[in-house]
Amino acid sequence: MLPQVIILNGTGSSGKTSVAKLLQEQLAQQYLNFSIDSVLYALPPSDLACMMKGEPITRGGYDYAKLVDGYHRCLPSLLDAGCKLIIDNAWIDSAEVDSLMTLLSPYQVCVIGVYCDLAEAQRRELARGDRAIGLAEYEYPLVHKVFNYDFTLDTSSISPEQGTNLIVQWLAQSYQN
Template sequence: MGETAGRIIFLNGTSSSGKSSIARELLDVLDDEVWFHVGVDMFNAMRTKREMEQAELDEALKRTRKGFHRSIAAMAEAGNSVVVDHVLSEPWRLADCLDVLSPYRVVFVGVRCDVEELIRRETARGDRPSGLAAMQHDLVHRHGDYDFECDSGAHSPRECAEQIKAFLPNQPESTAFERLREAAGR
C-alpha cells in the first residue's frame, strides 16, 4: 500500500438500518476530498436474476461478497476514499474483510436501530423479505467492537453522517479492525 491509499469508512448494520442513506449523506458532508459510496446492494444488483437452486445461489452470493470486499481494497489502493455499506451477518464476511482490508486504516461504524423501527422500515420499503432485518439484528453486531456507533432510529441520516464526520479527527490510534484481527489471531 502506498502513501496515496484512500480512506475507508465501513458502515455495518442490518437491512433497513439506514446505512445507504447515511452513506449518501456522508458523501455530502465529507467535503475534504472525493468520496465514493460502495454498497453491497449495488453488487447484488449487478448479478443475473435467473432462477437458481439454493446451493448455486448461496455460492453465487458468497463470490459476490468476496468480490465486493476486494473491490473496496482496489478502490482504496488506487487512492480513492470510500464509504462502504455492508451487512456482516455471517462470520466469514467479517473475517474476509479483516484479511482483505488489512493494509488499510478502516473506520468501522456500527449502524444500530431498534427492532420495531427496522420492521416498520422494512414493511414500508416492501423490497426485502419480511423479517430479514429483525433476523439480522443480533447477528451483524455480534463481534462487539466498533470505532464509532450511531443510532439511526434516534437520529436522521444527516445527523448520523455529521456525528461520523465529527468523530474522524478524534480517532484513537488503535482501530476496531486491528483489535478484531488481533483477537482472531490474524
Template sequence: MKEQQERLGKCIYLNGATSAGKSSIARELQKLLQEPYLHVEMDAFLLMMPGCYLGSEETAKEGFYWKESYDNEGQKIIEIEIGPIGKRLRSGMYGSWVALLNAGNNLIIDDVNFGRDQVDIVKQLLASYHSTFVGVKCELAELERRERRRGDRVLYTARAQYALVHRNVIYDYEVDSTTFSAIECAKQIKNYLFTEI
C-alpha cells in the same frame, strides 16, 4: 510506509441490518466530507446478479437464497443463504474494494456482515488502509417499520439480521439510527473522524 499509505484511499465501513439507514448515512457523509468518497453498496453488487439467483426459487440456492424460518420466539424470519455463485460474487466485491483503495479512491462501504467473525475478515482485508469501522444500530421495531414502508425489501429479513449483525463486533464508532436522522448520524461520524486524526 507512511508515504505509501497516504497515497492509498481511506475507508469508512458501515455495517448494519437491512433498513438501518446505512445508504442514507453514506449519502449524507458524501456531502459533509471535504474529500470525495465513493459510496460502495453491497446492494449494487446484488443487482448485477441475474434475477433467478436471488430469491426463493431453486436456482437461487446457487446465489442468494431467501430461506423461510422462525426465530426463538416463533416469529417468522427470512434468512439469506449464500451459495457458490453468491460467494464468488462476494469475493469479487472484496477485491473491487481493494482495487479502488489502491487506486487512491476513498470509500464509504455500505455492507451487511453477521457478527464478529465475518467483520474481522473485512478488518483483515482492509488492514493496510486507513479504515474506520462504524456500527449502524437500530431497534428492531423501527427496522421492521422501515422494512414494511419501503416496499423494496424482503419482509422478515430485518428480524433475522437484527440478532446477528452486531454480535460481539468491536467497532471504532457506533451510531443509533433509531432516534437520530441520517444527517445527524453522518455528522456524528464526521466529528469522530475529525477527533481521530
C-alpha cells in the same frame, strides 16, 4: 487525515445507505459509496427480484457467499487506484469479516456500528418495499457481534442528517491532522 475506508455495519433498513450518501456529500474528501448492493444490483433483474422477495435464486451458479467474497476482493483494487470508500453491509459471519479485514489490513479503516431498534427497522423495511420482509429481524441478533467498532450510531429516532452530523463530528475529532 480521514480513513481510507469507512465501514458501516448494521441490519437492513437501519439507515446505513442513507448515511453513506450524506457522508459522501459532507466529507471534504471524495469517497465512493460502494456497498454490497453495488454488487447485488448487478444481478440479472429476475434474480434480484427473487432475492428482494426472499425467494431462492435457482439460476445455476448463484452463491451469495461468492458474491460477498467478490465484493470484498474489489475493495483493495479501488483503494490501490486511489479511491476512498464508504462500504456498508449487514455482516453477520465472522469468517467473512476476518476475510474482509485481512484484505483491508494495509489501509486505514474506521468501523461504525449503525444500530436501530428492531421495530423501527421492521417499519422501514416494510415501507421500502425492496427488501425481503424479515431480513432485519433475522440480522438483528447477529449483526453487531462480528466487529469491534470505532464509533456507534443509533438511528432509531434520529434523521439520517442528524446521524451523519454525529459521524462527521466524531471523524473531525478522531482523525485530526
